[in-house]
Amino acid sequence: MTIYSYSRVNTYFTCPAQFEFRYILKTPPPVAEGIELFLGSRFHECMEYLYQQIPERVPTVNELLNYFKNHWDHKWQEALKKQQDRGFPTPIRIVHEGQTLEDYYEKGQLFVENYYHKYQPFDQDQTQGIEMKVLFNLDSDGQYKMQGFIDRLGKDSEGTFWIHDYKTSSRRMSEEDAKYEDQLALYQIGLSQNPKIGSSAKVKLAWHFVAFDKDLVVSERNAKEVEWLKKKYVLKIQEIEKAKTFPVKPSRLCGWCEYLSLCDGGKAYLESKGKKFTRPEEIAPVPAVIAAQEGVLPVKNADSALLAPPVPTPLFGHSLSKIRRKNQKLVSAPDQLSLF
Ligand code: SF4
DSSP states (O other): OOEEOHHHHHHHHHOHHHHIIIIISOOOOSSOOBHHHHHHHHHHHHHHHHHHHTTTOOOOHHHHHHHHHHHHHHHHHHHHHHHHHHTOSSSSBOOSTTOOHHHHHHHHHHHHHHHHHHHTTOOSSEEEEEEEEEEEESSTTSOSEEEEEEEEEEEOTTSOEEEEEEEOOSOOOOHHHHTTOOHHHHHHHHHHTSTTTOTTSOEEEEEEETTSSSOEEEEOOOHHHHHHHHHHHHHHHHHHHHOOOOOOOOOGGGGGOTTGGGOHHHHHHHHHTTOOOOOGGGOOOOOHHHHHHTTSSOSSOHHHHTTOOOOOOOTTSTTHHHHHHHHHHHOOOOGGGGGO
């Protein structure tokens, strides 16, 4: 039996061909990891470290920034090795023109520092789990199962459980979009099936868009909505399991697809839109699903999300150079930045 994840299900509906590449053929992407995912992983590691320490002590902000730097350095070395082993043209893909690795590093520092100052002494709730796996049934027979990982589960003084999710993207989901975002609501199903928590527990879904001053977006699902969500995902999985063919579903998202260089349909679509297809070494696409996970594209409907209204100004807008100067006093850039 296949245990589905939110990403696996939604990749199919974004583009069946991409689903086939990734989950059926298990085709290794011909390009390196995108910088957005790299940065997001480093931020998540920092949060993991921070909340692991909290019951005993509160680390200083410089300790946390050093942690970020050390992990960034270490993972960069791993990316270089992967590039060598797998023949990627670059160790990391960078999407946005004019942005450098150093820019992303500095953003990461800023996100860590900003989060720290906003939430210290980190007593809004008590951590119940970090990177906590949830495995749950969508139906009473246990025929349809899903799993996922909660970035952090907290419990506040009123007994409410908070499913926290950290997003480092430069797009912030609106409160309205949060009502339709399924990923954390699916994890709520997982909690309801946990005998230590149960279905009567009060649960809040919390996204932290750490690139924004007002980072927190909160939503809730009632029992009826949770039941409806289970049915919705059973139907989605049934449709996937019935599929015999996996046609291309070209869209503007092809520009972010890690399989673009292998996909004639995607290339033809982009060319028809006047976008010259460039070789993998010349582009830095973000996979659509990862982009959705990271909040680069809204998760309920990535296509329509491209037309979404402007969102609040990220922290690293006009004041970045000022912040850079401030950050440079706190932590020096890693050595590898001089390679770029
Ligand atoms: S390039 Fe576009 S059409 Fe091709 S697999 Fe990727 S998303 Fe699908």
